[in-house]
Amino acid sequence: MLVGYARVSSNSQSLDLQEEALTAAGCEKIFAEKMSGRSTTDRDQLALALDFVREGDTLVVTRLDRLARSVGDLHQIIEKLTAKGVAFRCLNQSGVDTDTSMGRLLIGVLSAVAAFEADIRHERQMEGVAKAKAAGKYKGRPPSIDPAKIKELKDAGMGAAAIARKMGIGRASVYRALAA
Numbered sequence: 001m002l003v004g005y006a007r008v009s010s011n012s013q014s015l016d017l018q019e020e021a022l023t024a025a026g027c028e029k030i031f032a033e034k035m036s037g038r039s040t041t042d043r044d045q046l047a048l049a050l051d052f053v054r055e056g057d058t059l060v061v062t063r064l065d066r067l068a069r070s071v072g073d074l075h076q077i078i079e080k081l082t083a084k085g086v087a088f089r090c091l092n093q094s095g096v097d098t099d100t101s102m103g104r105l106l107i108g109v110l111s112a113v114a115a116f117e118a119d120i121r122h123e124r125q126m127e128g129v130a131k132a133k134a135a136g137k138y139k140g141r142p143p144s145i146d147p148a149k150i151k152e153l154k155d156a157g158m159g160a161a162a163i164a165r166k167m168g169i170g171r172a173s174v175y176r177a178l179a180a
Contacts, residue, residue, distance in 0.1 A: 055085030
């Protein structure tokens with residue numbers, strides 16, 4: 001059985017093209033979600049797809065970056081599939097599959113390139129932030145915690161855990177505000 005997995009990063013993006021391609025490729029069941037691909041931990045549909053596939057099935061994606069953005073995540077997913085006797089195939093990057101040794105090599109190379117691209121993108125973003133800060137245009141996120149209120153509650157005799165509960169913040173945030 002061919003099982004498809006489609007993912008886009010944000011709610012404003014459409015899954016239609018991926019779902020159409022997976023259906024055209026013969027996928028009988030498709031799991032789709034709108035979720036960042038930076039981590040596999042919060043991707044419920046991916047977890048369901050990995051649970052659903054059985055020995056002899058093939059998990060199909062349109063592009064490798066739809067499945068994973070890091071080499072570690074990709075290898076972890078491929079290992080899970082291999083342990084279950086499930087093959088993997090990528091539609092838009094022909095030759096990327098787990099059926100052949102060349103396909104497995106290509107998966108490793110392409111996942112390394114994808115990780116490299118993500119690092120480059122992050123570096124560019126940080127350069128842009130530094131430039132904006134230097135120009136006085138980057139202010140960052142407005143503070144959500146009032147350090148004066150935390151110090152006031154501490155002076156009134158409340159402990160860090162009680163302050164955190166009262167203000168709806170983490171205890172570590174209380175300690176940081178008190179240390180500042």
